[in-house]
Amino acid sequence: MPEPPNTGPIRMLLVEDHDMVAEAIGLALQRDPGVVVVATARSVREARDATARHRPDVVVLDRRLPDGDGVALIPHLRGLGARVLVLTGEATAAVATRVADAGGSGLVLKSARLDHLADAVRRVARGEAVFDGNLLTGVLDRLTGRVRATGTSLTARERETLELLADGASTDEIGHRLGVTRNTVRNHVQRVLDKLGARSKLEAVSIARREGLVD
Structure with a gap:
């Protein structure tokens, strides 16, 4: 009941x-x-x-x-x-x-x-x-899939990387915060750029803010 x-x-x-x-x-x-x-x-x-x-x-x-x-x-x-x-x-x-x-x-x-x-x-x-x-x-x-949401394919670690980029963190700072090497950070950043269709970190952050992925 x-x-x-x-x-x-x-x-x-x-x-x-x-x-x-x-x-x-x-x-x-x-x-x-x-x-x-x-x-x-x-x-x-x-x-x-x-x-x-x-x-x-x-x-x-x-x-x-x-x-x-x-x-x-x-x-x-x-x-x-x-x-x-x-x-x-x-x-x-x-x-x-x-x-x-x-x-x-x-x-x-x-x-x-x-x-x-x-x-x-x-x-x-x-x-x-x-x-x-x-x-x-x-x-x-x-x-319903009529419009694909930008960033839906980002992994949790890539989202973390994107949020740190939006906060203005450097490669070394991101590596320290995530506990990974500089090369790993570069790989995360490149995948973020590829998935957002961005040509630079700045453009990736701009797209992410427009799409509500970061503030």
Whole structure:
């Protein structure tokens, strides 16, 4: 027999590493009697721990966190029973596709009005998907294969390399961070360029940002 629906307030976890943004969102949502912010987190690790401890109904998740990619965390949070609404500075079809493909329920711009965010949290808690209509069309096109998403063939290590390139890391710095040799880094970089159709590191980062692969 299915469990009866939860008639109490929506239990929400906020994952945001910028204190001012987190405080503004938290204060706005606390004024909504239908939403209770049960905890806040500032990193991937803290988000994992807080979700396991508090079992929120909805996690409002920053897309880019100090210790990793928020979107990559979505399957883990979904496995703990939470629906996930992603906060992002830029919403594109590529970003929305990554969120949807990972099991996320929606995407909200950080520049959106706070009452819009509260409404999105309520809709996600009801099981709805919250994507702008234009973005949703792009998501469906990519998920059904009508438009191939750039970067979908990148391996996890190539994605790490790309993110470090976007952060301005040198070959030596990338090698140190990944624990590999300079030659291995060069090989990773070349594969990233080939898969993105880029002629230089700068162009690869530009393509990746346009497609929502990095911030």
